Amino acid sequence: GAVVSQHPSWVICKSGTSVKIECRSLDFQATTMFWYRQFPKQSLMLMATSNEGSKATYEQGVEKDKFLINHASLTLSTLTVTSAHPEDSSFYICSARDPRLAGNNEQFFGPGTRLTVL
Amino acid sequence: AQSVTQLGSHVSVSEGALVLLRCNYSSSVPPYLFWYVQYPNQGLQLLLKYTSAATLVKGINGFEAEFKKSETSFHLTKPSAHMSDAAEYFCAVSETGTASKLTFGTGTRLQVTL
Numbered sequence: 001g002a003v004v005s006q007h008p009s010w011v012i013c014k015s016g017t018s019v020k021i022e023c024r025s026l027d028f029q030a031t032t033m034f035w036y037r038q039f040p041k042q043s044l045m046l047m048a049t050s051n052e053g054s055k056a057t058y059e060q061g062v063e064k065d066k067f068l069i070n071h072a073s074l075t076l077s078t079l080t081v082t083s084a085h086p087e088d089s090s091f092y093i094c095s096a097r098d099p100r101l102a103g104n105n106e107q108f109f110g111p112g113t114r115l116t117v118l
Numbered sequence: 119a120q121s122v123t124q125l126g127s128h129v130s131v132s133e134g135a136l137v138l139l140r141c142n143y144s145s146s147v148p149p150y151l152f153w154y155v156q157y158p159n160q161g162l163q164l165l166l167k168y169t170s171a172a173t174l175v176k177g178i179n180g181f182e183a184e185f186k187k188s189e190t191s192f193h194l195t196k197p198s199a200h201m202s203d204a205a206e207y208f209c210a211v212s213e214t215g216t217a218s219k220l221t222f223g224t225g226t227r228l229q230v231t232l
Binding site for chain 2: 004006034041042043044046049091093095105106107108109110111112114
């Protein structure tokens with residue numbers, strides 16, 4: 001159980017375009033999802049916490065208008081990178097918390113999306 | 119505030135040798151602690167977690183970790199390394215409470231040689 005998927009697994013886009021990444025919890029309902037960014041050979045940096053039915057909470061230094069997060073249902077959160085530029089190229093990973101396991105803060109991670117902006 | 123320090127960005131061991139990956143944490147309240155493994159171009163997979171039960175935690179693939187409050191450590195060990203263990207390993211800390219976020223260490227790349 002507790003499987004999280006992401007789509008697409010990789011995407012290449014032109015500078016100035018927008019890209020949407022989907023994160024789905026496949027076998028549970030996730031009221032809270034998280035979006036991370038990982039640069040090559042570095043750790044995961046939390047970008048924002050996505051709460052179903054409300055606005056996302058962004059970490060300091062993350063541009064809200066640049067990285068749009070929508071958590072419209074209990075199984076889907078989306079991250080849209082708007083007006084992408086080469087410096088946005090990165091590995092984006094989402095995770096979700098299973099409320100049935102409340103009490104240990106474990107997060108289940110998606111397989112990641114490799115974004116390359118030309 | 120919480121933080122995690124992983125000593126050694128790269129660790130190399132011979133196949134069959136002991137694996138020891140170090141993790142020290144800082145937390146103002148009793149923490150939850152996690153070890154995740156990441157293979158190239160993949161997401162993170164949970165190896166094991168400490169949630170204030172037994173201090174010696176056994177995980178998947180023969181890994182285990184011991185929570186030592188006095189040393190604020192949660193080192194990951196495996197008695198005998200296998201080639202398939204080569205990956206990036208991340209230690210993470212979370213404060214108790216369902217709203218708490220995970221804070222990750224910088225990761226340790228484990229290389230296993232013949």
